[in-house]
Amino acid sequence: MNVLLCSSFLHPRGGDTTCVFAMWRGLEARGHTVVPFAMRHPNNQPSPWEVRFPPQLDVWGVRGVERLAAVAASVHSFAAARALAALLADHRPDVAHLHHVHRHLTPSILGPLRRAGVPVVWTVHDYELICANGQLYTEGAPCTRCKGHAYQNAVRHRCKRDDLAQSVAVAIEKWFHARTGLWDKVDRFLCPSRFLADQLVAFGVPAHRVTHLPNPVEPAPEGGPIGDHWVYAGRLSPEKGVDDLIAAARLLPGRPLHVYGDGPERARLERNAPAHVRFFGNVPPARVAASLRGAGVVAVPSRWPENFPYAVLEGQMAARAVVATAVGGIPEQIEDGVDGVLLPPGDPARLARAVDALLVDRERAAKLGHRGRERVLRDRALAPFLQRLDAIYQQITSSPTRS
Numbered sequence: 153m154n155v156l157l158c159s160s161f162l163h164p165r166g167g168d169t170t171c172v173f174a175m176w177r178g179l180e181a182r183g184h185t186v187v188p189f190a191m192r193h194p195n196n197q198p199s200p201w202e203v204r205f206p207p208q209l210d211v212w213g214v215r216g217v218e219r220l221a222a223v224a225a226s227v228h229s230f231a232a233a234r235a236l237a238a239l240l241a242d243h244r245p246d247v248a249h250l251h252h253v254h255r256h257l258t259p260s261i262l263g264p265l266r267r268a269g270v271p272v273v274w275t276v277h278d279y280e281l282i283c284a285n286g287q288l289y290t291e292g293a294p295c296t297r298c299k300g301h302a303y304q305n306a307v308r309h310r311c312k313r314d315d316l317a318q319s320v321a322v323a324i325e326k327w328f329h330a331r332t333g334l335w336d337k338v339d340r341f342l343c344p345s346r347f348l349a350d351q352l353v354a355f356g357v358p359a360h361r362v363t364h365l366p367n368p369v370e371p372a373p374e375g376g377p378i379g380d381h382w383v384y385a386g387r388l389s390p391e392k393g394v395d396d397l398i399a400a401a402r403l404l405p406g407r408p409l410h411v412y413g414d415g416p417e418r419a420r421l422e423r424n425a426p427a428h429v430r431f432f433g434n435v436p437p438a439r440v441a442a443s444l445r446g447a448g449v450v451a452v453p454s455r456w457p458e459n460f461p462y463a464v465l466e467g468q469m470a471a472r473a474v475v476a477t478a479v480g481g482i483p484e485q486i487e488d489g490v491d492g493v494l495l496p497p498g499d500p501a502r503l504a505r506a507v508d509a510l511l512v513d514r515e516r517a518a519k520l521g522h523r524g525r526e527r528v529l530r531d532r533a534l535a536p537f538l539q540r541l542d543a544i545y546q547q548i549t550s551s552p553t554r555s
Contacts, residue, residue: 160256289456344460345481374471375445388415393453399500468524
């Protein structure tokens with residue numbers, strides 16, 4: 153089968169691209185032909201199809217009239233639609249598989265796919281389809297105010313980075329997509345967590361277009377002896393609970409914390425963090441994996457309703473005990489006390505106690521870590537994921553009632 157793999161980014165940047173590259177490798181190993189479509193970017197993986205990619209779009213890196221044009225393009229990119237139409241003239245895929253396309257490629261690419269009669273599958277990595285800031289979280293709390301396309305709430309609450317201009321832009325984006333029937337242009341939305349699938353349906357996405365399909369994780373070596381430090385790997389932004397992370401670290405002066413990742417909160421966190429917290433920034437995935445294997449505990453202290461974070465999967469694959477908050481889809485990844493530890497969000501003291509207890513009781517930490525690894529090897533392996541994906545492809549390409 154010829155698969156068109158559409159993702160705004162063709163370089164490692166987070167869980168969405170981790171899934172993209174795992175899927176790409178797996179599909180090709182099963183004999184499928186994969187053609188990528190992304191925006192141009194200096195960090196992209198090389199591809200002979202890059203000549204068909206649209207230019208890089210940086211919405212907030214420009215000012216004045218250029219910013220207005222960039223905001224308009226982030227809602228509906230005529231450049232991306234034209235580029236994809238040109239690619240489709242050269243290559244006719246059997247199915248298009250979308251990942252993260254909002255505000256870069258944009259859903260404008262659904263137009264040429266629809267006109268060409270190409271069925272569309274979309275793996276949903278966050279809440280961008282239904283929520284103006286993509287998080288179902290604003291003003292420090294879970295939020296579903298925009299249910300029913302009430303996107304004026306995004307402006308009222310400045311839910312995009314507490315910035316009025318950005319909040320207006322994403323409200324217009326969501327209103328435009330609702331008015332142009334975005335949800336009806338996709339044959340199947342794939343949701344890694346049941347929580348996300350339920351949210352899409354609750355917001356009005358037709359249930360028959362929504363399928364629960366957890367993201368896979370590729371096999372990797374497990375860690376050795378339980379280490380002395382604990383690790384956080386992820387974006388440094390408020391919804392990720394990074395303030396709780398640093399507050400917990402202050403309560404554990406003898407427990408080094410290694411922080412991997414970048415984001416808007418990094419400078420402030422580095423200023424306020426105690427000396428035993430080390431910030432490494434964005435580093436290659438292999439280096440993060442090596443740190444996980446040498447750690448004692450992996451922390452995922454999110455406050456927002458995470459979908460199905462790879463931070464949990466990768467910690468489990470390394471056979472490390474994962475201490476995470478019971479939000480969103482995370483309870484679907486961890487059974488508390490069996491293969492990890494679940495905590496309520498926003499409680500640094502409890503996070504500190506859980507981490508310290510595992511670093512003291514290394515036998516228990518090792519047991520939880522090994523059970524977590526067994527879980528992902530059993531339930532999140534790439535091969536059964538690809539078998540289910542193949543079945544979905546076959547179903548939508550052969551369905552006489554496909555939209």
